[in-house]
Amino acid sequence: MQTLTVAVVGATGLVGRTICQILAQGPRRPRRLVALCSPRGAGSCVAYGDQQLRTAALAADSFAGVDLVLMSAGSAVSARWAPIAAAAGALVVDNSACFRGAAQVPLVVPEVNPHALLTLPARGIVANPNCATIQTVVALAPLHRAFAACEVVLCTYQAASGAGREGLQWLASGAADAASGERLAANCVPQIGPLTDPHAASGEEQKIVAETKQILEAPQLQVAATCVRVPVEVGHSVAVHVRFARPFDLALARRLLAVAPGVALLGEAGGKAFATARTAAGTDSVYVGRLRGGGEPHVAAFFCVADNLRKGAATNAVQIAELVAPLLARRRPARLQDTND
Amino acid sequence: MQTLTVAVVGATGLVGRTICQILAQGPRRPRRLVALCSPRGAGSCVAYGDQQLRTAALAADSFAGVDLVLMSAGSAVSARWAPIAAAAGALVVDNSACFRGAAQVPLVVPEVNPHALLTLPARGIVANPNCATIQTVVALAPLHRAFAACEVVLCTYQAASGAGREGLQWLASGAADAASGERLAANCVPQIGPLTDPHAASGEEQKIVAETKQILEAPQLQVAATCVRVPVEVGHSVAVHVRFARPFDLALARRLLAVAPGVALLGEAGGKAFATARTAAGTDSVYVGRLRGGGEPHVAAFFCVADNLRKGAATNAVQIAELVAPLLARRRPARLQDTND
Numbered sequence: 001m002q003t004l005t006v007a008v009v010g011a012t013g014l015v016g017r018t019i020c021q022i023l024a025q026g027p028r029r030p031r032r033l034v035a036l037c038s039p040r041g042a043g044s045c046v047a048y049g050d051q052q053l054r055t056a057a058l059a060a061d062s063f064a065g066v067d068l069v070l071m072s073a074g075s076a077v078s079a080r081w082a083p084i085a086a087a088a089g090a091l092v093v094d095n096s097a098c099f100r101g102a103a104q105v106p107l108v109v110p111e112v113n114p115h116a117l118l119t120l121p122a123r124g125i126v127a128n129p130n131c132a133t134i135q136t137v138v139a140l141a142p143l144h145r146a147f148a149a150c151e152v153v154l155c156t157y158q159a160a161s162g163a164g165r166e167g168l169q170w171l172a173s174g175a176a177d178a179a180s181g182e183r184l185a186a187n188c189v190p191q192i193g194p195l196t197d198p199h200a201a202s203g204e205e206q207k208i209v210a211e212t213k214q215i216l217e218a219p220q221l222q223v224a225a226t227c228v229r230v231p232v233e234v235g236h237s238v239a240v241h242v243r244f245a246r247p248f249d250l251a252l253a254r255r256l257l258a259v260a261p262g263v264a265l266l267g268e269a270g271g272k273a274f275a276t277a278r279t280a281a282g283t284d285s286v287y288v289g290r291l292r293g294g295g296e297p298h299v300a301a302f303f304c305v306a307d308n309l310r311k312g313a314a315t316n317a318v319q320i321a322e323l324v325a326p327l328l329a330r331r332r333p334a335r336l337q338d339t340n341d
Numbered sequence: 342m343q344t345l346t347v348a349v350v351g352a353t354g355l356v357g358r359t360i361c362q363i364l365a366q367g368p369r370r371p372r373r374l375v376a377l378c379s380p381r382g383a384g385s386c387v388a389y390g391d392q393q394l395r396t397a398a399l400a401a402d403s404f405a406g407v408d409l410v411l412m413s414a415g416s417a418v419s420a421r422w423a424p425i426a427a428a429a430g431a432l433v434v435d436n437s438a439c440f441r442g443a444a445q446v447p448l449v450v451p452e453v454n455p456h457a458l459l460t461l462p463a464r465g466i467v468a469n470p471n472c473a474t475i476q477t478v479v480a481l482a483p484l485h486r487a488f489a490a491c492e493v494v495l496c497t498y499q500a501a502s503g504a505g506r507e508g509l510q511w512l513a514s515g516a517a518d519a520a521s522g523e524r525l526a527a528n529c530v531p532q533i534g535p536l537t538d539p540h541a542a543s544g545e546e547q548k549i550v551a552e553t554k555q556i557l558e559a560p561q562l563q564v565a566a567t568c569v570r571v572p573v574e575v576g577h578s579v580a581v582h583v584r585f586a587r588p589f590d591l592a593l594a595r596r597l598l599a600v601a602p603g604v605a606l607l608g609e610a611g612g613k614a615f616a617t618a619r620t621a622a623g624t625d626s627v628y629v630g631r632l633r634g635g636g637e638p639h640v641a642a643f644f645c646v647a648d649n650l651r652k653g654a655a656t657n658a659v660q661i662a663e664l665v666a667p668l669l670a671r672r673r674p675a676r677l678q679d680t681n682d
Contacts, residue, residue, distance in 0.1 A: 155496030155580045157529040157569060187619045188498040188571055188578045190631055190644040198607070198614035199591055199633045209636075224635050226580035226642060228498060230529055231572050237529045239496045239567035241582075250540055266539070273539035278528045290531055292540045294565050295550075301567060303531040 001322060003329045004030045007066045007090070009081060010073030011035035011046050011055050014164050015095060018314035019070050024049030028318060036062055038073070063088035067328045070317050071095060086124030091324060093126045093317045097207060100127040107214050109134050110319040111262040112141045117320070120327050126320055130204070131312030132156050132227065133211040136238050138286040138311075139263060139304040142256040144216055147244035147300075154208060154225040157237035158192060159277060160184060162308045163229070171231055189229040202227055235277025236308040240301060247297040254291065262286050262311070280305040284315045342663060344670045345371045348407045348431070350422060351414030352376035352387050352396050355505050356436060359655035360411050365390030369659060377403055379414070404429035408669045411658050412436060427465030432665060434467045434658045438548060441468040448555050450475050451660040452603040453482045458661070461668050467661055471545070472653030473497050473568065474552040477579050479627040479652075480604060480645040483597040485557055488585035488641075495549060495566040498578035499533060500618060501525060503649045504570070512572055530570040543568055576618025577649040581642060588638040595632065603627050603652070621646040625656045 006023065010016040016037070023033060024047075035046050035055040042057035056062070058081060063069065069085045071078050072095035082092045082099065099105045106116040107127045117126065129137075136154060143149065160171040167184075170177045174185040182189045193203020201209065204227040212223050230237075242248075257265045266289040267273050274289025290303040306312055347364065351357040357378070364374060365388075376387050376394040383398035397403070399422060404410065410426045412419050413436035423433045423440065440446045447457040448468045458467065470478075477495060484490065501512040508525075511518045515526040523530045534544020542550065545568040553564050571578075583589075598606045607630040608614050615630025631644040647653055 151584075153494040153496075153582045155494075155567070155582075157498070157571065181613065182617050183619060186573050187576075187617050188573060189617055190578070190580070190615050195614050198610070198612075198631070201633065222635075222637065222640075224582050224640060224642060226496070226582070226631070226644060228578070228580065228644075230498065232527050232529060235528075237531070237569070239531070239569065241494045241496075241565050241567070243492075269539070271539075272522065273536050274531050276523050276528050276530055278524060290539070290567070292542065294563075296563065299563075299565060301565060303567060303569075 001028050001030045001325050004067040004325060005032045005034070005065055006030040006321070007034040007036055007063065007069045009036045009058055009069060009071040009077065012037045012041040012044055013072060014161055014309055015072040015313040017046050018309045019072065019317060020046050020048045020053065022314055022318050028322065034062070034066065060084065063090050066090045068093070068321055070321065072313065072317070082125050091120060091124055091126065091328060093128055093320045095128045095313055095317055097130065099125050100129065100207070101210060101214065107211060108320050109137055109215055109316060110323050111260070112137050113215055113217065114323055117323050120324065126324070128313065128317045128320060129211045129215060130207040131162055131308040132158060132204070132236050132238055133208045133215070134312050134316050135236060135286045135304050135306035136208070136240060137212055137215045139257070139288045139302060140240060140242070141216060142260040143242065143253055143300070144218065146252065146256055147246045147248055149218070149221055149242050150245050151222045151243040152212065152224070153241040154223065155239045156208070156225070156227045157230045157232070158227060159232040159234050159236055159308055160229065161234050162236060168233060171233065184229055184231050186231060190226060192227045192229055201225070232277050234281040234307060234309060235305055236312060237277055237303060237305045239303050242300050244298050244300065248293050248300040250291070250293050253300065257288055257291070263288055267291055274303055275305050277305055280307045282310070283307055284311050286311060342369050342371045342666050345408040345666060346373045346375070346406055347371040347662070348375040348377055348403065348410045350377045350399055350410060350412040350418065353378045353382040353385055354413060355502055355650055356413040356654040358387050359650045360413065360658060361387050361389045361394065363655055363659050369663065375403070375407065401425065404431050407431045409434070409662055411662065413654065413658070423466050432461060432465055432467065432669060434469055434661045436469045436654055436658055438471065440466050441470065441548070442551060442555065448552060449661050450478055450556055450657060451664050452601070453478050454556055454558065455664055458664050461665065467665070469654065469658045469661060470552045470556060471548040472503055472649040473499060473545070473577050473579055474549045474556070475653050475657050476577060476627045476645050476647035477549065477581060478553055478556045480598070480629045480643065481581060481583070482557060483601040484583065484594055484641070485559065487593065487597055488587045488589055490559070490562055490583050491586050492563045492584040493553065493565070494582040495564065496580045497566070497568045498571045498573070499568060500573040500575050500577055500649055501570065502575050503577065509574060512574065525570055525572055527572060531567060533568045533570055542566070573618050575622040575648060575650060576646055577653060578618055578644060578646045580644050583641050585639050585641065589634050589641040591632070591634050594641065598629055598632070604629055608632055615644055616646050618646055621648045623651070624648055625652050627652060
């Protein structure tokens with residue numbers, strides 16, 4: 001990353017600020033960081049290690065000389081600006097749902113499918129998956145590879161910050177929001193994202209189902225989900241129930257998860273059996289607890305938690321950036337030469 | 342009920358107080374109500390309609406002349422006192438887990454298996470099911486009868502009051518509890534009841550699995566559960582995912598649930614798609630929302646909520662009492678005669 005110029009779009013948002021904090025740390029620090037946001041927020045400062053970076057308004061010339069853009073300003077901004085950044089020669093890691101599932105746009109969790117980025121993507125855009133999906137597949141992938149998942153039920157307990165600063169205000173205000181007509185304070189709201197039909201999956205449920213299958217490269221996998229917003233500030237929890245094609249072996253599953261990248265496994269004899277959102281907040285791990293078989297040999301369940309702003313968004317985006325950084329660094333001289341032509 | 346003498350054991354607890362409030366209403370009002378509690382609480386008052394009932398300490402002679410005992414003071418109290426009350430000739434409706442699953446002790450949700458109480462039980466004890474189980478089976482039974490459930494996954498979002506006054510204090514204090522070592526405020530805790538083995542079901546999960554099968558009279562049904570405490574005061578939510586033996590038909594399912602006793606169905610076009618814990622609090626209904634089929638024909642899901650202190654405990658116990666009241670009233674003259682012998 002040290003040779004690259006990186007731009008963060010949506011730098012004043014919850015995820016954008018977290019990206020800036022993570023990039024300030026040691027080897028992840030780019031040669032130069034440009035903080036971009038809407039005209040309304042431009043001129044304000046965001047923390048970058050000990051420094052304060054002054055933000056600039058996103059504009060047509062924002063991407064000149066930029067190698068990598070980490071975009072986290074919602075689907076509408078991504079739809080407009082990601083192609084512009086890519087056309088300017090930057091690689092875009094997009095945190096919105098805008099390009100997920102699109103042709104030639106890899107959807108990547110570096111612990112699970114880094115091979116989706118062996119080469120730079122043709123459209124210049126990599127999609128960062130949905131927050132609840134990321135933690136689910138980090139925990140599920142090692143088990144799926146060993147025991148071949150065929151049916152998965154996911155029930156989520158998602159923090160207010162998953163809806164950004166507005167979500168935190170919804171919780172703190174105690175008022176009903178426009179989308180669901182419900183209060184979140186002292187309540188659980190089973191609707192995240194649009195519910196276009198009361199008898200269909202919500203937007204979030206559609207994402208977690210489609211993205212889990214895509215990242216695990218398992219189109220035949222049957223995934224069902226209920227996504228619920230809970231009165232928690234930071235930290236998503238997901239209860240995962242799985243039926244495997246092969247018999248589930250608890251001891252083997254524990255050995256696999258103990259060495260799985262990004263996973264913090266709980267449940268050692270005498271230790272804690274699980275972690276909670278409070279444990280996960282501020283960390284980059286996916287905590288897997290309550291791992292257990294069912295009453296019959298092919299089923300298992302676990303409870304995983306992660307910081308939705310970090311591993312569920314900013315950390316995963318930065319990990320994607322680290323994965324592609326060598327490819328970007330290699331093409332820089334060519335680009336510089338192009339500029340000199 | 343008007344001809345019966347009823348005793349409430351645990352009258353000063355959250356559920357006991359709710360039972361007294363419910364019994365004060367109209368036709369449910371017994372001839373006489375006796376409020377019993379521990380020696381520590383004795384002498385305090387509980388609301389009974391416009392009156393205040395003074396509580397007495399539970400003692401060996403508490404059940405003289407009592408037809409029906411509604412017991413809600415925990416398993417230890419039930420283990421000791423339910424047999425004493427039954428031996429004194431009263432029918433006990435026990436809200437603890439103590440006698441659930443025991444031989445000759447019916448486990449009853451009046452909307453689902455009232456036929457389990459065609460006659461008075463031989464041991465003189467009826468078990469009131471677990472709170473999360475009650476609302477689940479009220480919603481699931483009509484669908485199971487139509488489509489034959491074969492696999493059920495239940496993920497719960499359970500309110501603090503399910504653990505009584507201590508549970509509410511746990512939430513309000515922001516402190517960690519002894520059982521899980523976790524705070525509940527702004528957190529989700531995936532342990533309810535004892536977790537004797539980190540790789541086994543929790544006490545609550547064992548209850549909901551065993552009781553769902555027993556009440557639905559479906560020993561072959563595969564039930565898996567994750568039970569989670571959430572930072573909500575009152576109102577349990579349960580996300581239910583089902584695989585049926587027969588194809589699921591959404592329109593038929595809605596017709597069945599629309600007329601199912603105890604069910605309030607949501608999701609009419611233009612109306613709300615779901616209810617939440619806040620909707621359910623203070624009411625006696627089981628609200629079924631987000632009813633939907635899955636990507637394939639045999640699966641479905643819904644989200645049900647209910648007031649855990651009312652339908653999940655006090656209301657169900659009083660409904661059981663109403664169901665057996667005619668049987669008890671019929672045997673009263675015989676008992677009075679016995680006493681005169």
